[in-house]
Amino acid sequence: MSRTRGGGRHMDERDVRVRARGGSKPRTRNRPKHSDAEEGLVTAVDRGRYRCLVAGVPVVAMKARELGRGSIVVGDRVDVVGDLSGKPDTLARVVRVKDRHSVLRRTADDTDPVERIIVANADQLAIVCALADPEPQPRFVDRCLVAAYDAGLEPLLCLTKADLGDPGPMVRLYEPLGLPYVVLGPDSDPTELSERLAGRTTVLVGSSGVGKSTLVNRLIPGTDRAVGGVNTVTGRGRHTSTSAVALAFEGGWLIDTPGVRSFGLAHIAPEEIVAGFPEIAELTPDCPEGCAHRPDSPGCAVHAALAAGTLDADRVSSLVRLLSSREGEDEEEPPALS
Numbered sequence: 001m002s003r004t005r006g007g008g009r010h011m012d013e014r015d016v017r018v019r020a021r022g023g024s025k026p027r028t029r030n031r032p033k034h035s036d037a038e039e040g041l042v043t044a045v046d047r048g049r050y051r052c053l054v055a056g057v058p059v060v061a062m063k064a065r066e067l068g069r070g071s072i073v074v075g076d077r078v079d080v081v082g083d084l085s086g087k088p089d090t091l092a093r094v095v096r097v098k099d100r101h102s103v104l105r106r107t108a109d110d111t112d113p114v115e116r117i118i119v120a121n122a123d124q125l126a127i128v129c130a131l132a133d134p135e136p137q138p139r140f141v142d143r144c145l146v147a148a149y150d151a152g153l154e155p156l157l158c159l160t161k162a163d164l165g166d167p168g169p170m171v172r173l174y175e176p177l178g179l180p181y182v183v184l185g186p187d188s189d190p191t192e193l194s195e196r197l198a199g200r201t202t203v204l205v206g207s208s209g210v211g212k213s214t215l216v217n218r219l220i221p222g223t224d225r226a227v228g229g230v231n232t233v234t235g236r237g238r239h240t241s242t243s244a245v246a247l248a249f250e251g252g253w254l255i256d257t258p259g260v261r262s263f264g265l266a267h268i269a270p271e272e273i274v275a276g277f278p279e280i281a282e283l284t285p286d287c288p289e290g291c292a293h294r295p296d297s298p299g300c301a302v303h304a305a306l307a308a309g310t311l312d313a314d315r316v317s318s319l320v321r322l323l324s325s326r327e328g329e330d331e332e333e334p335p336a337l338s
């Protein structure tokens with residue numbers, strides 16, 4: 001899998017989508033009239049209040065009216081004015097949201113029919129998957145992968161509870177995709193994971209019970225997801241919350257996403273998924289228009305090449321799997337995600 005695609009190439013299109021969906025005015029129209037503004041990073045969002053880190057100080061801010069209905073999400077780089085002391089009961093104002101280089105969306109659900117952006121400007125998606133208790137959920141991993149490729153994030157598979165299960169089957173399943181992975185148990189050395197997270201902005205996703213909190217607490221001892229006093233947003237037990245929270249880690253950020261069930265994939269064109277498989281993408285121009293590249297798709301050049309032995313069967317089945325995950329054909333897997 002090419003790990004370089006995504007970011008730049010889709011940026012304009014995504015940017016447009018951000019604006020259209022948020023219903024906000026194009027950001028370029030927000031003229032920089034606040035010359036005294038300081039840049040901050042949004043680390044948590046809770047009921048219209050934005051926790052921003054401004055010059056190392058955690059500041060609570062509201063959204064300036066001039067920003068309209070456009071969303072501000074965790075990971076956004078913003079300009080903040082007003083009281084930046086960070087003292088209790090002070091409230092600053094976010095006056096500008098910088099252009100985003102990536103956005104991750106969650107799907108609409110029963111409680112919220114709108115597909116919303118949950119994290120901006122991340123560059124890595126750590127997909128946490130237990131090897132047992134709960135059983136690994138490859139379909140969930142597949143959906144996360146498609147979301148990562150679409151958002152231009154590099155995926156990283158974190159296989160937890162290695163004391164309870166054999167990583168072999170999952171590793172074999174994802175090896176054809178060239179997906180980097182780490183295997184973690186209660187006693188394993190987290191150095192490799194730390195190195196992969198250092199200096200980057202990584203979004204953590206995983207079903208309930210796979211060991212995400214355990215992982216975060218191990219990497220950042222004593223956080224209990226309440227670092228910087230953000231526990232009003234992340235307090236345990238509030239699993240209905242879909243707010244993400246950014247925690248500082250080794251010169252980068254770890255963004256935990258409680259309550260995120262799945263990612264919005266409906267807007268992703270099959271070609272974007274195929275583009276992640278360069279040797280297969282070369283062949284699809286010979287497919288009939290609108291080909292689904294399924295084993296039973298008439299005249300599919302991919303499956304013809306597979307039959308002729310010129311493509312790797314595991315790569316093709318991975319692609320077919322990812323294509324079907326986009327089409328929501330994962331109903332038989334229980335929605336065990338928190």
Ligand SMILES: Nc1nc2c(ncn2[C@@H]2O[C@H](COP(=O)(O)OP(=O)(O)OP(=O)(O)O)[C@@H](O)[C@H]2O)c(=O)[nH]1
Nearest residue numbers: 160161162185186207208209210211212213214338
């Ligand atoms: N055997 C074993 N148990 C683990 C391991 N990591 C975590 N657990 C246990 O698995 C359970 C769930 O772990 P959590 O860290 O709370 O999982 P989570 O993904 O944060 O779950 P939610 O908070 O529901 O989203 C806890 O009882 C942990 O002690 C591991 O490596 N091995």
Ligand SMILES: [Zn+2]
Nearest residue numbers: 287291293300
């Ligand atoms: Zn085809």
